[in-house]
Amino acid sequence: MSLLVVGSVAFDAIETPHGKVEKTLGGAASYFALAASHFTSVRVVAIVGEDFTEKERRVFRGRRIDLDGLEQAPGKTFFWAGRYSQNMNERTTLATDLNVFGNFQPSLPDAYRDSSHIFLGNIDPTLQLSVLKQVRRKPHVVGLDTMNYWIQGTPAELRETLRHTQILMINDDETRQLTGEHNLMRAAKHIFKMGPRTLVIKRGEHGALMVHDKFLFSVPAFPLEEVHDPTGAGDSFAGGFMGYLAEAGKINEKTLRCAMVYGSVMGSFTVEKFGVERLAKVTRKEIHARAKRFSRLTSFEL
Numbered sequence: 189m190s191l192l193v194v195g196s197v198a199f200d201a202i203e204t205p206h207g208k209v210e211k212t213l214g215g216a217a218s219y220f221a222l223a224a225s226h227f228t229s230v231r232v233v234a235i236v237g238e239d240f241t242e243k244e245r246r247v248f249r250g251r252r253i254d255l256d257g258l259e260q261a262p263g264k265t266f267f268w269a270g271r272y273s274q275n276m277n278e279r280t281t282l283a284t285d286l287n288v289f290g291n292f293q294p295s296l297p298d299a300y301r302d303s304s305h306i307f308l309g310n311i312d313p314t315l316q317l318s319v320l321k322q323v324r325r326k327p328h329v330v331g332l333d334t335m336n337y338w339i340q341g342t343p344a345e346l347r348e349t350l351r352h353t354q355i356l357m358i359n360d361d362e363t364r365q366l367t368g369e370h371n372l373m374r375a376a377k378h379i380f381k382m383g384p385r386t387l388v389i390k391r392g393e394h395g396a397l398m399v400h401d402k403f404l405f406s407v408p409a410f411p412l413e414e415v416h417d418p419t420g421a422g423d424s425f426a427g428g429f430m431g432y433l434a435e436a437g438k439i440n441e442k443t444l445r446c447a448m449v450y451g452s453v454m455g456s457f458t459v460e461k462f463g464v465e466r467l468a469k470v471t472r473k474e475i476h477a478r479a480k481r482f483s484r485l486t487s488f489e490l
């Protein structure tokens with residue numbers, strides 16, 4: 189099985205009550221790839237500028253991450269800056285400088301065109317669709333993330349891309365906005381009519397809820413004593429989730445439930461340190477140990 193991700197690779201400036209970093213490797217595809225590479229090999233389709241150096245590339249090296257699809261273009265790398273509130277439940281975006289990301293036209297290296305699992309990170313739905321069009325065979329699984337900007341700005345294009353998507357991973361506000369339905373169960377039914385058969389609602393510190401047309405599954409966020417930086421938790425969740433599914437090779441209730449747990453595990457590691465620091469250091473042993481703790485955390489007998 190082969191997993192491809194398309195999305196942002198960025199420089200982030202982050203400020204939380206625990207500290208501040210001026211310029212650190214970020215972007216949804218970075219978090220996704222680092223998280224997923226603990227489970228399977230990942231192919232990255234993204235764009236960076238001339239300021240993206242060997243130092244940043246080194247973070248991806250020595251892992252199962254293929255950067256042949258990481259285009260380098262004249263100009264600067266996408267830059268995002270955000271500040272978290274004291275309780276870290278609110279985030280203010282201070283800057284979104286698209287730079288080279290503004291002219292991004294994803295182009296898949298030939299070797300990527302047989303990818304069986306594809307994750308369409310939060311970018312223009314027309315570009316998400318263009319990635320699917322470049323794949324030779326119909327992928328086993330297409331997962332998709334999006335945001336209010338695309339839900340409001342390009343609804344028809346998003347609908348078209350959703351027709352080719354099996355797993356939609358968004359937060360509760362986005363779920364409501366996409367469907368015009370406040371109740372999440374009813375919203376999921378709307379979404380099933382659009383294409384996806386599985387909706388994963390990411391709920392930050394409240395965990396994640398999976399609504400499948402045949403079952404429901406909920407995981408908490410792992411209870412941590414200290415959260416240093418919530419940036420990238422959702423993308424790390426998606427990476428753990430899709431990475432696990434690609435490694436499992438099949439989709440059924442059991443693998444989808446485990447994917448939810450491994451998604452939460454990867455999200456929980458990311459928030460322990462700033463940027464991708466913790467994700468880049470975590471070991472397979474730590475990942476499985478935390479998955480076991482999840483199992484104990486949520487098990488009970490009737």
Ligand code: AMP
Pocket residue numbers: 196198199200214215216267268284310311418419420421422423
């Ligand atoms: P999350 O915390 O899951 O929302 O992801 C944060 C990451 O998304 C940061 O590393 C940013 O670089 C990246 N990001 C922020 N805004 C955008 C955007 N408009 N498009 C793509 N990526 C973004």
